[in-house]
Amino acid sequence: MRNKLRDVLVALAGASVAAAAFYAATPTEGQAPASRIPRTPDGRPNLNGIWQALNTANYDIETHLARPALAMRPGPVIPVPAREVVALGAVGSVPAGVGVVVGGPVPYTPEGLAKKKENQDNWLTRDPEIKCYLPGVPRATYMPFPFQIFQSDKAFFIAHEYAGAVRNIYLKNPGPPQVDSWMGQSVGKWDGSTFVIETSGFNDQSWFDRAGNHHSEALKVTERYTMTEPDHIQYEATIDDPKVFTRPWKIAMPLYRHVNKDARLGQFKCVEFVEELMYGHLRKEPVK
Amino acid sequence: MRRRLWILIASCGLLCAATPVAGHHAFGAEFDPDAPIRLQGKVVKLEWVNPHAWIHIEVKKPDGTTEVWMVEGGTPNTLLRRGLTRESLTYGTELIVDGYQTKDHSLKRANGRDVTFADGRKIFMGSSGTGAPRDGRDPIEQKKGRGGF
Amino acid sequence: MAIFAKNRSSRNAARNPRSGAVCAFAILAALAGVITATAQAPRSSAAKTATAKSKPWTAPRTPDGHPDLQGTWTNGTITPLERPDGSRVTLTKDEVDRLEKGAEDRAKRLDEPSDPNRPAPPKGGDGSTGAAGNVGGYNNFWLDPGDRVAVVNGEWRSSLIVDPADGKVPALTEEARQRNAARAAELRGRGQYDHPELRPLGERCIMSFGSNAGPPMLPNYFYNNNYQIVQTRDHVMILVEMVHDVRIIRMGGEGLPSHLRPWMGDSIGRWEGDTLVVETTNFHPLQRFRSASESLKVIERFTRVSADTILYKFTIDDPSTFTRPWSGEVPFTRIDDLIYEYACHEANYALSNILSGERAREREQLKKKQE
Numbered sequence: 016m017r018n019k020l021r022d023v024l025v026a027l028a029g030a031s032v033a034a035a036a037f038y039a040a041t042p043t044e045g046q047a048p049a050s051r052i053p054r055t056p057d058g059r060p061n062l063n064g065i066w067q068a069l070n071t072a073n074y075d076i077e078t079h080l081a082r083p084a085l086a087m088r089p090g091p092v093i094p095v096p097a098r099e100v101v102a103l104g105a106v107g108s109v110p111a112g113v114g115v116v117v118g119g120p121v122p123y124t125p126e127g128l129a130k131k132k133e134n135q136d137n138w139l140t141r142d143p144e145i146k147c148y149l150p151g152v153p154r155a156t157y158m159p160f161p162f163q164i165f166q167s168d169k170a171f172f173i174a175h176e177y178a179g180a181v182r183n184i185y186l187k188n189p190g191p192p193q194v195d196s197w198m199g200q201s202v203g204k205w206d207g208s209t210f211v212i213e214t215s216g217f218n219d220q221s222w223f224d225r226a227g228n229h230h231s232e233a234l235k236v237t238e239r240y241t242m243t244e245p246d247h248i249q250y251e252a253t254i255d256d257p258k259v260f261t262r263p264w265k266i267a268m269p270l271y272r273h274v275n276k277d278a279r280l281g282q283f284k285c286v287e288f289v290e291e292l293m294y295g296h297l298r299k300e301p302v303k
Numbered sequence: 304m305r306r307r308l309w310i311l312i313a314s315c316g317l318l319c320a321a322t323p324v325a326g327h328h329a330f331g332a333e334f335d336p337d338a339p340i341r342l343q344g345k346v347v348k349l350e351w352v353n354p355h356a357w358i359h360i361e362v363k364k365p366d367g368t369t370e371v372w373m374v375e376g377g378t379p380n381t382l383l384r385r386g387l388t389r390e391s392l393t394y395g396t397e398l399i400v401d402g403y404q405t406k407d408h409s410l411k412r413a414n415g416r417d418v419t420f421a422d423g424r425k426i427f428m429g430s431s432g433t434g435a436p437r438d439g440r441d442p443i444e445q446k447k448g449r450g451g452f
Numbered sequence: 453m454a455i456f457a458k459n460r461s462s463r464n465a466a467r468n469p470r471s472g473a474v475c476a477f478a479i480l481a482a483l484a485g486v487i488t489a490t491a492q493a494p495r496s497s498a499a500k501t502a503t504a505k506s507k508p509w510t511a512p513r514t515p516d517g518h519p520d521l522q523g524t525w526t527n528g529t530i531t532p533l534e535r536p537d538g539s540r541v542t543l544t545k546d547e548v549d550r551l552e553k554g555a556e557d558r559a560k561r562l563d564e565p566s567d568p569n570r571p572a573p574p575k576g577g578d579g580s581t582g583a584a585g586n587v588g589g590y591n592n593f594w595l596d597p598g599d600r601v602a603v604v605n606g607e608w609r610s611s612l613i614v615d616p617a618d619g620k621v622p623a624l625t626e627e628a629r630q631r632n633a634a635r636a637a638e639l640r641g642r643g644q645y646d647h648p649e650l651r652p653l654g655e656r657c658i659m660s661f662g663s664n665a666g667p668p669m670l671p672n673y674f675y676n677n678n679y680q681i682v683q684t685r686d687h688v689m690i691l692v693e694m695v696h697d698v699r700i701i702r703m704g705g706e707g708l709p710s711h712l713r714p715w716m717g718d719s720i721g722r723w724e725g726d727t728l729v730v731e732t733t734n735f736h737p738l739q740r741f742r743s744a745s746e747s748l749k750v751i752e753r754f755t756r757v758s759a760d761t762i763l764y765k766f767t768i769d770d771p772s773t774f775t776r777p778w779s780g781e782v783p784f785t786r787i788d789d790l791i792y793e794y795a796c797h798e799a800n801y802a803l804s805n806i807l808s809g810e811r812a813r814e815r816e817q818l819k820k821k822q823e
Contacts, residue, residue: 056515063684148798163700165689168515169522170682172689174698181696183680189790193388194351194379196793220798280700282714286658286797290648297807299646299814329655331585332645332806336577341570352799354657375802377594380693380792381675384596399566401573403587406809412801416573416588423568427593 052208052242055166060208060242062164065273065280068157068250071112073144075226076266077121078114085109085225086139099139109225115157117251117265121228127259134227143221146293147285149180149197151221152214152236153252153266161273163280171203171210176283184212192216195232210240223254231258246272333375334414338404342372342413343421346396351379351389358415360398373412374400382427391429397421511726511756514683519726519756521681521688524791525784527764528598528677530555533670533780535611535619543608548601555599562592583674596675604763604781612670612780621742621778628743628773645810648803653738655803657796658715660694663741665716667699667732667750668766670782679784680791688721688728695796701730708734713746715739728754745772760786 053061071079084096084107100107123131134141144150150158160176171184184203192200192215199214219232234256241249248270255263295301344362348371356376361369382391402416418426511519530551535541543551577586602609611619624632644650654661662672671677672694680691690699701719708718717735721728730752737746753765762784769777 063686143798146797149795165682165684165687167522167682167684169520170680172680172682172691174689174700179696179698181691181698183691183791185790193383194792197795197798198793277706279702284658284715287649287656290656294648294804294807297648297804297811299643299811329585329652329802329806330583330587330589332655333802333809334585334587335809336586337575339572339575341572350799353794354796354800355802357801373801375590377590378675378794380794381594381596383792384789399568399570401570403573403577405805407805407812409812410805410808412805414587415590416578417566417570418591419566419568421568423565423570425563425565425591425593427591428563 051245053245055168057168059205060210061166062210062240062242062248063166065161065163065278066248066270067159067161067273068268069271070115070157070268071110072115072157072266072268073154073159073224074109074112076115076224076228077226079109079112079226081111082109097139115266115268117267122261122264124259124261127229130229130259131227134222134229138225138227141227142225144225145289147178147289149178149221150175151197151217151223151230152182152199152201153238153254154221154223155180155182155198156238156250156252156270157268160283161278161280174280176281178286179282179284182214197221199234199236206239208241212236212238212240214238229259230254230256233258240270243269246274248272330414333405334403335406335408336403338406338408340400340402340404340413342374342398342400342402344369344372344398346392346394346398347371348394349389349392353378353380357412358392358398358400358418360400370411372400373410374398374402374415374418375412376415376418385429387427387429392426398426399423509758516685518683518723518728520683521728521754521756521762522683523681524787524789525679525681525762526598526677526787527669527671527679527782527784528596528673529600529602529612529671529783530598531602531609531612532673533612534621535613539610539619541607541610541614541617541619543601543610545608548608551601552599559592559599594675596677597673598671598677602781602783604783609781612782613778614781615779616776622774622776624743625771625773625775628745631745632743643810645807648807651803651806654695655806657695657800657803659697659739660692662694664694665692665697665699666741666766667716667719667730667752668741668768668780669752669764676792676794678787678789678791688730691791693791693794696794710734710746713737717748717750724753726755728752730754741768743773744768744770747772 053063055061074085083094084100084103086097086100087094088097089095095101096103096107139145144154149155155162155173155175155177158175158177162173162175162177165172165174169186171186173182173184175181180198182198182201184201186203188202189200195216195218197218197220200216201212201214203210203212205211213235214237215235217230217232217234219230219234222229234254237253237255239249239251243249249267250270251265251267253263253265254260291302342360342362344360346358347361348357348359350357350359356379358374358376359371360374361371363369379389382388397420398418399421400413400415400418402413404410405412420426514520514522573588578588580586580588583589602612613619613621616622639650642650648656652661653659659665660672662674663670664672664677669679669690669692676693678693682689682691686703688701688703690701691697692699697716699716699719701721703721703723705720707720708714712718713734713736715736716739717732719730719732721730723729732750732752733748735741735744735746735748741748741750748768748770751767751769753763755763755765757763764782764784765779766782767777767779768774771777
């Protein structure tokens with residue numbers, strides 16, 4: 016039995032390496048059929064539209080097997096879902112997924128890795144997603160919610176359905192960020208047919224996923240958006256945070272366009288959804 | 304002397320003539336008019352956040368021990384637009400605060416009714432502006448900002 | 453200095469040009485006396501531009517040929533939504549100078565140093581009214597309410613509302629009054645601090661405390677009255693700084709079915725010549741702009757009138773709430789600055805302070821009863 020499990024894990028690890036290699040080798044500029052890609056009047060790829068990642072990176076950016084729940088506790092035989100989530104049953108289970116991290120595990124420093132483990136052990140009280148806090152970058156990109164790109168002659172703006180998070184991508188560099196924020200300060204420019212966004216000025220509050228992967232306020236993210244076909248963007252993000260990681264590292268994934276004619280960004284202003292969670296204990300009488 | 308007391312009356316004046324707001328800031332909902340306080344202490348933390356910035360100051364109690372109080376401010380976005388950042392108030396700076404405690408007295412929090420340096424000058428007075436109107440109405444006088452787009 | 457007192461006299465009160473205490477401007481116009489009856493041509497830069505000797509200004513266009521509304525704008529102003537009693541539609545240059553200088557002087561005064569030996573403020577409150585809540589709020593340097601009177605078509609305006617002619621919100625219908633009464637009756641016996649859902653939307657960090665996003669998009673008279681507009685072929689996106697709300701206006705297309713009611717409603721835009729017209733319906737049931745009902749329709753018109761100004765007109769159409777439609781005009785002025793992140797919920801100490809404060813008070817009262 017153990018060998019089978021090991022074989023499965025090895026196969027999955029191999030698949031994730033292969034996938035990473037595949038995505039690293041995916042054609043970027045100059046190789047895609049240029050005539051099919053929608054373009055703006057100035058000849059750039061037109062990224063306007065509603066997009067979404069199709070993976071389980073928000074559960075865990077590294078390759079992972081399915082498991083019963085996001086928070087577990089000791090059980091009489093094997094661990095069982097934590098009391099707070101057991102009622103969700105399979106809805107609260109974690110699906111398997113190939114990792115989106117390119118080239119090996121996330122290169123944590125020892126302290127960084129220890130903190131990740133702490134985050135996992137305290138997921139219910141620590142994951143900012145649970146409280147509907149802004150998701151940060153790049154987590155916002157692969158949340159299980161669409162986002163809409165507004166690309167004009169003057170601006171590049173990303174509106175996320177999740178929590179109404181917004182990213183204004185400055186096309187003129189306004190200088191170093193004057194303040195820490197959840198979504199950082201982003202500056203974008205074209206590198207041929209790839210749109211490159213550099214983001215810094217983060218606070219240290221957001222996570223990269225539900226697996227406790229985290230960062231400090233020194234985080235810098237460099238994203239590359241390359242439209243490979245009219246309905247696909249190849250997305251890469253390099254994470255650079257010397258306070259938490261021993262070197263920069265990269266994630267990669269395709270982004271898929273919502274192609275149905277009546278596609279529109281929904282609204283997920285979840286602040287009111289978490290009021291019982293966050294303020295229920297301050298009610299005049301608690302809800303029974 | 305009385306002038307510094309009229310901190311938000313004009314805002315109310317404008318506000319009362321505009322949309323009837325049920326509880327912007329709700330200062331009256333959060334703070335206890337029967338629990339005035341005067342705090343003097345050093346800045347140990349600055350939460351540069353919305354909807355309110357919070358200045359943490361360490362005050363010495365009569366028995367010689369210290370305790371940390373949180374003082375409520377406003378939106379840091381206003382300060383950012385004047386060229387101020389969180390670095391504009393250095394840790395260790397001595398401040399004097401007069402205000403009222405939160406209704407929950409156990410929290411050691413108060414409104415920053417008037418927050419000054421030890422010599423009485425208001426904090427966050429620095430600015431990169433020319434004094435031109437902040438709504439940018441006269442483009443010629445408008446201060447050079449960090450750029451719209 | 454006069455304490456502000458809102459004048460709630462009848463809307464049919466005759467204009468009284470000799471009134472000294474005009475509501476809303478009372479503080480700012482502490483030096484103001486008589487409000488004169490004649491309007492004069494303002495020497496605003498907008499007016500100067502319009503009458504300049506050079507060729508008339510034309511709006512820049514986006515690649516698809518429509519006027520370009522893009523940029524960062526503010527609608528902050530001194531001018532209130534409703535016209536103060538006794539004011540005319542437009543103000544004279546003297547009145548405007550007094551108001552704007554008054555605002556500037558007041559800010560300077562409030563920024564002056566305080567007495568370092570000042571004591572704690574008085575027990576029982578400091579007497580401050582309105583938002584300051586008898587506890588004095590916080591220092592004036594946190595505020596950025598706009599320090600200019602609104603200029604529209606070269607006129608200094610005494611109110612944002614231009615229709616009806618008295619510049620005031622029309623009376624509520626009987627139906628609306630009954631709705632409000634029913635709602636109040638439901639709340640009787642419940643304390644306003646009993647549950648987070650009973651607190652205002654702004655305090656809960658769901659929307660701004662004023663109608664910044666609306667629509668209609670109105671200044672809140674406190675701060676962060678800033679907007680960013682991005683225009684693509686199929687959409688107009690408006691980022692509202694308070695509370696990082698995004699309005700996505702679809703150009704053309706079908707509306708949502710009536711049972712689907714998102715925050716900020718459902719907006720559909722179209723061009724009428726050089727004016728962007730946006731109609732919004734399907735408002736969220738809790739948004740209730742000024743007691744509005746589910747059948748509220750807001751019509752907005754955006755016209756770029758100069759390099760630095762968009763003229764924004766709004767019409768409120770809700771026959772089940774207001775005895776007639778009403779409209780206003782608000783200049784949106786270009787700012788050379790960034791919209792900063794307004795993450796509200798993520799550090800909302802105030803809401804928990806308010807709720808825990810009331811719970812603490814209740815415990816104290818219970819303890820006193822038991823003694």
